[in-house]
Amino acid sequence: xxxxxxxxxxxxxxxxxxxxxxxxGAIGVTLIYSILRFAHFAHADMMTLGAFIALLLTMxxxxxxxxxxxxxxxxxxxxSMALTSLAAVxxxxxxxxxxxxxxVRPIVMVIASLGVALMLQGAIRLFAGTGAQSLYVxxxxxxxxxxxxxVARPIVVTEPQLILFVLTVVAVVxxxxxxxxxxxxxxxxxxxxxxxxxxxxxINTRVIITLTWLIAGSLAAMAxxxxxxxxxxxxxxxxxxxxxxFAAAIxxxxxxxxxxxxGGFLVGFAETLxxxxxxxxxxxxxxxxxxxxxxxxxxxxxxxxxxxxxxxxILIAVLVWRPTGLFKGKVI
Amino acid sequence: MPLLEASDVHGGYGGMNILNGVNMTIEADEIxxxxxxxxxxxxxxxxxxxxxLTVTAGEIRLRGELINNLSPHRLVEMGxxxxxxxxxxxxxxxxxxxxxMGAFLKPATAPRMKAQIYDIFxxxxxxxxxxxxxxxxxxxxMVAMGRxxxxxxxMLLLDxxxxxxxxxxMNEIFERIRAINAAGVGILMVEQNARQxxxxxxxGFVLAAGQNRFTDSGExxxxxxRVARSFLGG
Numbered sequence: 144x145x146x147x148x149x150x151x152x153x154x155x156x157x158x159x160x161x162x163x164x165x166x167x168g169a170i171g172v173t174l175i176y177s178i179l180r181f182a183h184f185a186h187a188d189m190m191t192l193g194a195f196i197a198l199l200l201t202m203x204x205x206x207x208x209x210x211x212x213x214x215x216x217x218x219x220x221x222x223s224m225a226l227t228s229l230a231a232v233x234x235x236x237x238x239x240x241x242x243x244x245x246x247v248r249p250i251v252m253v254i255a256s257l258g259v260a261l262m263l264q265g266a267i268r269l270f271a272g273t274g275a276q277s278l279y280v281x282x283x284x285x286x287x288x289x290x291x292x293x294v295a296r297p298i299v300v301t302e303p304q305l306i307l308f309v310l311t312v313v314a315v316v317x318x319x320x321x322x323x324x325x326x327x328x329x330x331x332x333x334x335x336x337x338x339x340x341x342x343x344x345x346i347n348t349r350v351i352i353t354l355t356w357l358i359a360g361s362l363a364a365m366a367x368x369x370x371x372x373x374x375x376x377x378x379x380x381x382x383x384x385x386x387x388x389f390a391a392a393i394x395x396x397x398x399x400x401x402x403x404x405x406g407g408f409l410v411g412f413a414e415t416l417x418x419x420x421x422x423x424x425x426x427x428x429x430x431x432x433x434x435x436x437x438x439x440x441x442x443x444x445x446x447x448x449x450x451x452x453x454x455x456x457i458l459i460a461v462l463v464w465r466p467t468g469l470f471k472g473k474v475i
Numbered sequence: 476m477p478l479l480e481a482s483d484v485h486g487g488y489g490g491m492n493i494l495n496g497v498n499m500t501i502e503a504d505e506i507x508x509x510x511x512x513x514x515x516x517x518x519x520x521x522x523x524x525x526x527x528l529t530v531t532a533g534e535i536r537l538r539g540e541l542i543n544n545l546s547p548h549r550l551v552e553m554g555x556x557x558x559x560x561x562x563x564x565x566x567x568x569x570x571x572x573x574x575x576m577g578a579f580l581k582p583a584t585a586p587r588m589k590a591q592i593y594d595i596f597x598x599x600x601x602x603x604x605x606x607x608x609x610x611x612x613x614x615x616x617m618v619a620m621g622r623x624x625x626x627x628x629x630m631l632l633l634d635x636x637x638x639x640x641x642x643x644x645m646n647e648i649f650e651r652i653r654a655i656n657a658a659g660v661g662i663l664m665v666e667q668n669a670r671q672x673x674x675x676x677x678x679g680f681v682l683a684a685g686q687n688r689f690t691d692s693g694e695x696x697x698x699x700x701r702v703a704r705s706f707l708g709g
Contacts, residue, residue: 332568333565335567343559344577344626
């Protein structure tokens with residue numbers, strides 16, 4: 144039983160956390176792709192930017208959270224989401240819009256986004272330094288230990304993880320309602336489906352593009368902040384996020400937000416299952432195994448330090464065997 | 476005042492003229508049909524009217540107002556609707572959402588217009604929650620025409636509405652076009668199926684090499700042996 148709890152903590156909880164973060168990031172990548180038709184390589188840096196803004200706000204008002212009994216960074220999250228989404232719109236106006244006006248090819252936009260990524264990384268490092276910083280300024284992370292009767296090992300969930308689960312559900316349901324029930328949401332899907340016809344219907348491209356950046360930017364800020372709150376804020380956060388969120392978006396079928404969510408969880412769970420030490424689960428069976436077969440102490444598929452290769456393998460496998468993704472892509 | 480008046484229209488793609496002086500007049504309650512051989516500039520003329528390519532000379536007027544090179548967006552606001560030949564629906568959106576997009580600029584009228592369009596195209600009512608991409612060719616064409624009508628246009632441009640349809644659907648679409656026209660919408664359409672189209676046309680325009688070759692009532696063109704010989708396959 145202890146072993147199962149261990150599995151639950153290290154795979155179910157950890158996989159859901161990583162999966163949620165990847166899913167929210169991948170939704171942004173996929174939305175931007177379906178409207179603007181390019182792979183936005185600066186997306187992971189927008190996640191970092193959101194976390195950085197949340198850190199700054201938390202440092203400015205460290206006790207704001209005490210009023211409502213939540214971590215200050217969570218209280219500051221709406222503001223960080225708003226500022227990051229405005230920054231995303233600003234970046235679009237300054238960096239991408241002039242290129243679009245020239246009618247450049249998508250690859251030029253991709254390279255421009257790589258430039259934006261480097262610029263954002265540099266700017267964040269300039270102000271935040273290179274070290275890790277906790278988003279719990281003058282406060283401590285609440286950790287919940289749920290004891291089950293007759294089991295020594297408790298289920299461990301942290302406060303940011305619980306908030307992350309709740310907000311992921313809210314974001315996914317909210318996005319679903321927005322895209323299927325509202326006039327602008329439908330217009331966004333129409334624009335992704337058939338841009339020429341959308342224009343012929345009188346749908347304003349500029350408004351839809353702005354809306355896309357607002358949604359993608361605020362979701363990026365949310366994922367970045369919650370991840371940093373659970374672990375720590377690092378300026379190079381994006382380095383570990385970029386590949387998994389792209390893998391998630393591609394695995395799910397680029398342009399398909401539901402696919403991005405599924406892809407996010409698939410990549411997240413694949414990562415945690417790959418680094419999980421299976422010896423822990425097999426150890427109780429040692430008595431049944433022949434004496435010459437001794438279980439090693441560590442029976443993980445890959446070492447934690449090589450976790451980043453997992454999404455890479457999934458990505459290549461999908462590109463080879465199912466290039467359109469698990470769900471049909473290119474349509475919202 | 477005519478609904479649509481085009482005089483001596485020149486235009487084309489990237490500096491190359493395909494239209495070399497086309498003239499057309501449609502009154503508010505009329506169906507106009509453009510026929511002619513491939514490459515005559517039939518679809519090009521519709522695109523020129525709808526602002527999808529550059530008009531280099533001549534005048535196009537909608538209810539007397541000059542509309543040369545106005546954006547499609549502006550023309551939709553002025554009450555013009557366009558149904559392209561290809562890619563004329565949103566395949567990932569449901570039938571109902573497709574229609575809603577047609578009324579994007581006039582959301583208040585959407586419920587009333589949808590009811591009206593379901594009356595004109597009854598099969599769409601049953602399939603309104605289905606993605607438009609899953610429908611048959613004929614039904615997609617109904618979605619495309621319904622979508623263009625949602626905005627209550629006074630003038631509808633149709634680019635080969637029966638292309639690729641089975642004869643059964645072809646007749647049905649021609650029937651619907653007459654019904655739409657009877658409801659007070661002026662129609663200008665390009666058709667490969669020239670005989671049948673001229674049969675319902677008040678005015679016919681036979682184009683060749685980007686110019687009017689014959690211009691008359693639909694009936695007169697059908698009965699003109701020169702038109703029959705050269706353009707209707709004898």
